[in-house]
Amino acid sequence: MVSVTDTTKLVPAIAGKRTRKGGPPGRRRTGRITPWLFLLVPLALLGVFTYLPAANMFMYSFTSWNGFEATPKQFVGLDNYASIFTRDDILPVFVVSLYYIAASFIQMALALYFATLLSFSTWFQNLFKGILFFPALINGVAIGFVFLYLFQPGGTLDSALGAVGLGDLTRHWLGDPDVVNYSLAATSVWRYTGLNFVLFLGAIQSIPKETYEAAEIDGANRWHQFRYIIAPSIKRIISLSFILAISGSLAVFEIPYIMTQGANGSMTFVIKTVTLGLGTFHKVGLASAMAVVLLLLVLLITWVQRRLVPDDKVDLS
Amino acid sequence: MTARVIFTVLKYLSLVVACVVTLLPLGVVLIASLKSGTEFATSGPFDLPANLFNVDNFVTAFVKGDMVQGLINTAFILVVSLAGTILVGTMTAYAIDRFTFRGKKIVVGLFLIATLVPGVTTQVATFQIVNNLGLFNTLAAPIVLFLGTDIVSIYIFVQFMSSIPKSLDEAAMLDGANRWTIYWRVVLPLLKPAIATVVIIRGIAIYNEFYIPFLYMPSAKLGTISTALFRFKGPFGAQWEVIAAGTILVIIPTLVLFLFLQKYIYNGFISGATK
Numbered sequence: 001m002v003s004v005t006d007t008t009k010l011v012p013a014i015a016g017k018r019t020r021k022g023g024p025p026g027r028r029r030t031g032r033i034t035p036w037l038f039l040l041v042p043l044a045l046l047g048v049f050t051y052l053p054a055a056n057m058f059m060y061s062f063t064s065w066n067g068f069e070a071t072p073k074q075f076v077g078l079d080n081y082a083s084i085f086t087r088d089d090i091l092p093v094f095v096v097s098l099y100y101i102a103a104s105f106i107q108m109a110l111a112l113y114f115a116t117l118l119s120f121s122t123w124f125q126n127l128f129k130g131i132l133f134f135p136a137l138i139n140g141v142a143i144g145f146v147f148l149y150l151f152q153p154g155g156t157l158d159s160a161l162g163a164v165g166l167g168d169l170t171r172h173w174l175g176d177p178d179v180v181n182y183s184l185a186a187t188s189v190w191r192y193t194g195l196n197f198v199l200f201l202g203a204i205q206s207i208p209k210e211t212y213e214a215a216e217i218d219g220a221n222r223w224h225q226f227r228y229i230i231a232p233s234i235k236r237i238i239s240l241s242f243i244l245a246i247s248g249s250l251a252v253f254e255i256p257y258i259m260t261q262g263a264n265g266s267m268t269f270v271i272k273t274v275t276l277g278l279g280t281f282h283k284v285g286l287a288s289a290m291a292v293v294l295l296l297l298v299l300l301i302t303w304v305q306r307r308l309v310p311d312d313k314v315d316l317s
Numbered sequence: 318m319t320a321r322v323i324f325t326v327l328k329y330l331s332l333v334v335a336c337v338v339t340l341l342p343l344g345v346v347l348i349a350s351l352k353s354g355t356e357f358a359t360s361g362p363f364d365l366p367a368n369l370f371n372v373d374n375f376v377t378a379f380v381k382g383d384m385v386q387g388l389i390n391t392a393f394i395l396v397v398s399l400a401g402t403i404l405v406g407t408m409t410a411y412a413i414d415r416f417t418f419r420g421k422k423i424v425v426g427l428f429l430i431a432t433l434v435p436g437v438t439t440q441v442a443t444f445q446i447v448n449n450l451g452l453f454n455t456l457a458a459p460i461v462l463f464l465g466t467d468i469v470s471i472y473i474f475v476q477f478m479s480s481i482p483k484s485l486d487e488a489a490m491l492d493g494a495n496r497w498t499i500y501w502r503v504v505l506p507l508l509k510p511a512i513a514t515v516v517i518i519r520g521i522a523i524y525n526e527f528y529i530p531f532l533y534m535p536s537a538k539l540g541t542i543s544t545a546l547f548r549f550k551g552p553f554g555a556q557w558e559v560i561a562a563g564t565i566l567v568i569i570p571t572l573v574l575f576l577f578l579q580k581y582i583y584n585g586f587i588s589g590a591t592k
Contacts (some may be wrong), residue, residue, distance in 0.1 A: 034496050039424060042409040042471075049443060049465030057442035065579045067445070082470055099455065114335060117328055130579060131336045137575055137582070139525045140548045142567045145560055146342050149349065156345045156362040163363075190339070198455035202587040222324070240590070251437050253526055258547065277441035278532065284441060291438045298435055 045226070054295075059287035067277070067284040071173055080289035093269045096181055100252050101270075103185035104245035108238070110189070111196035116226055119204040129201065136195035144258030147187045148174070177265030184256050184266055191255070192248075196241050203234040239309040247298040343568070350374050350561035357558045374562035382553070382563055386538065387545030394456060394530075395523050395539065398463040402470050402519055403512055410474035411500050432468045440532065447533060458533035459541075463523055469589055470515045476588075477511035478504065511552060517578065517585040521571070542567055 061080055065072030084090050118129055135143070150156045151173035158170045173183040211229055220228070253270040256262060262271040269290065277287025349357060351366040353373065378384055411427060436443075443462070444453075452458040481504065489499050527543040534541070540548065546563050553559040575582060 032418060035412040035418045035421075037406045038412035038416075038496075038500070042405045043424070043427075045405065045461070045465035046427060046431060048446065049462060050434060050439070051427070053439040053442035053446055054434055056445065057439055060442060110335075114332070117332065121330075122328070126579075128332050128336065130575070131339055131584070134572070135339060136574060136586075137521055137525075137571050139546070139567045139571065140527050140545055141543045142564045145546070145549075145564045146346050147344055149557060149561065150342045156342070159362050160341075190342070194339075195590075198583055199587060199590050202583070237590075243592075247435060251435050253437060258527070272443065273438075274532075278444055284445075287441045291441055295434060295438045298438070299433055302433055 013191055032063045043261075057288045057291050060284050061292045062289075065284045066282040068282065072285070076285065080286045081293070083286055084290055084293060089267075090272060092265070093267050093272050096266065096268050097250050097252070099181040099185045100188060101246055101248035103189050104192075104249050107193045107245065108196060108242060110193050111200055111241075112238070114193075114197050115204055116199035116230060118201055120222075121231070129198070133194040133198050135191050135193075136198070138191070140191075140254040140259055143187065143191055144255060147183075147190075148253075148259050174260055174266075175264055180264045180266045181262060184259060187255050187259070190254070192245070199237055199241060200234055201238045204230055207233050230233075236309065239305055243302055243305045246301055250294060250297055260277045331431055346561045346564055350565045352558050354556065354558060374558045375566060377559050378549070378563040378566055379551075382549055382559070383537065383545045384541050384542070384566060386562065387540045387542045390456065390539060391524060391541045391543075394459050394463070394521050395520060398460050398523055399516055399520060401460065401464045402467050403515060405464055406467070406470040406474045406477075406515065407505060407512075408500070408510055410478045411504055414478045415474055415483070415504075428468055428471060431466075432472075436466045437528065440528075444532065449487050452533075454534055454536050454539065456534070456539065459526070459529045462529055462533070463519075463526075467519065470519060473515055473588055474508065474511050477508060481507050514582060514585045514588055518589045519573075521582075524571070 060072055062075055062077060063072035064074045064076045064079070078105045103272070114132055118125055122128065153172060153175075157173060158167075161167055161169050171179045174180050207229060212225060215225055215229060251270050252268045253274070256266045256268050257271050262264045262268065273290045273294070275281065276283045276290070345362045348364075348366060349362065351369060351374070352369050353367075353371060356367060409428070413421065413428075447453055447462070449456050452461065485503055485507070486499050489503050494502070498533065526541070526543060527547065530539070530541040530544045531547065534544070537548075548566050549560050549563050553563075
């Protein structure tokens with residue numbers, strides 16, 4: 001260790017002697033402060049940008065604050081929470097979430113299918129893996145534009161359908177309220193399947209080869225190998241991805257905001273929250289209540305997942 | 318035997334279909350980006366451009382679309398945020414992994430719980446804080462937010478640090494090094510693989526981030542790659558070939574990075590997600 005020898009030159013020998021003896025009381029006090037010196041900046045950032053907003057948000061949610069007055073004044077109790085479940089413009093956003101939740105099931109299934117396929121030896125294995133994964137790396141605005149172009153009337157999708165004789169299926173993919181959420185959810189599947197696929201593939205490939213060999217000797221076919229070897233070993237990553245996918249479905253923002261701004265019936269929970277709280281509506285109180293509800297939903301889902309699939313890995317220290 | 322053949326055929330068929338579905342949307346955008354305005358208007362999306370090396374749209378996107386400014390701003394935010402993330406993350410991990418102190422459990426708990434709070438939900442309140450700090454419409458806003466809400470990196474550092482033997486610290490301490498020297502000269506250099514992972518996954522995330530710069534830096538001069546591209550919608554609304562060129566311009570750096578660092582990117586995403 002070069003760095004260790006370096007330090008000997010830098011620090012006076014006397015400091016070393018003190019350490020060896022355990023040090024006088026004064027030194028022990030500095031020892032107690034040292035970890036906090038390292039934690040000073042991280043904890044300040046954590047407090048100011050995670051806990052303070054969460055606490056403020058909770059407080060705002062009980063007021064009718066518009067964000068202009070210096071401080072929220074009017075306490076309105078649970079009115080904002082009641083509004084969430086009664087206002088005509090908010091209730092539909094919960095329904096929109098269902099499209100994305102359904103899409104995340106499809107996404108998981110596709111990812112699992114391709115991860116299983118590519119875990120067996122395949123020609124062009126790395127090429128297939130790279131192509132399937134690449135969308136996960138692409139900028140969200142770029143993806144939004146790619147699919148705006150794909151879905152526009154007379155665009156790629158319509159032309160492709162026409163070319164294979166399915167011209168009758170042509171729709172206003174992003175303009176028709178009955179179709180728009182399917183189109184946007186499909187875009188989301190295109191974007192995120194690759195990430196799940198690589199996570200699953202990584203988990204499958206960490207299974208020792210001998211396990212498969214032993215199973216083959218015992219006469220197991222591909223399905224048996226999937227059912228009894230692959231599936232149990234990737235249970236944890238599947239459940240984790242599932243939670244991320246579902247809480248992600250509730251918090252969908254980028255794709256629909258970039259592509260439709262929530263128009264034509266594609267308004268999502270977060271777009272609504274952001275436009276109410278930070279747009280021209282100045283309903284910070286109501287928007288905060290919505291954010292609290294979303295936060296509680298995400299926490300609930302996480303809690304259920306932890307109960308169903310106990311985390312056998314110990315995190316942090 | 319025939320079952321094997323059918324299985325193989327289906328396997329490659331589904332892989333090829335998946336690749337077509339993945340690449341086709343990108344391919345047609347690339348085709349569009351190489352066409353001139355009139356050519357775009359008169360040809361179908363699958364018709365190849367007359368001149369495969371027509372870069373006019375790329376020049377327009379780059380110069381008139383504020384992409385240069387966007388690149389500079391993104392690069393600045395990226396470098397400062399990554400340096401900050403590495404410092405903050407490694408210092409936290411060092412304190413948590415190498416010290417025993419009163420209140421440690423609470424500190425660990427605070428970081429743990431923070432992972433459960435999805436950043437997007439608290440934006441309404443975060444906005445007020447950033448505004449009160451006078452950071453609204455400055456490059457500092459995304460930087461402090463990227464630093465303050467990045468818990469995944471801390472996880473990666475803690476996990477990696479616990480695999481570095483403590484005897485190295487102790488040896489340095491016997492040689493008279495103080496805690497800061499140990500952190501700076503012993504632990505930090507040994508964390509290089511973890512730092513590489515964090516740089517890759519956070520770098521890609523920051524490069525792709527749209528929400529935070531969009532919300533906190535509406536000024537035209539403060540565009541990033543994402544928001545500069547988003548603003549193409551207005552002036553170039555009717556010029557799909559220019560929007561297509563801008564889109565391709567944003568994707569190219571990602572593609573290049575991916576081709577060169579594939580292995581590290583896969584590993585980074587795996588350790589980032591399974592933290």
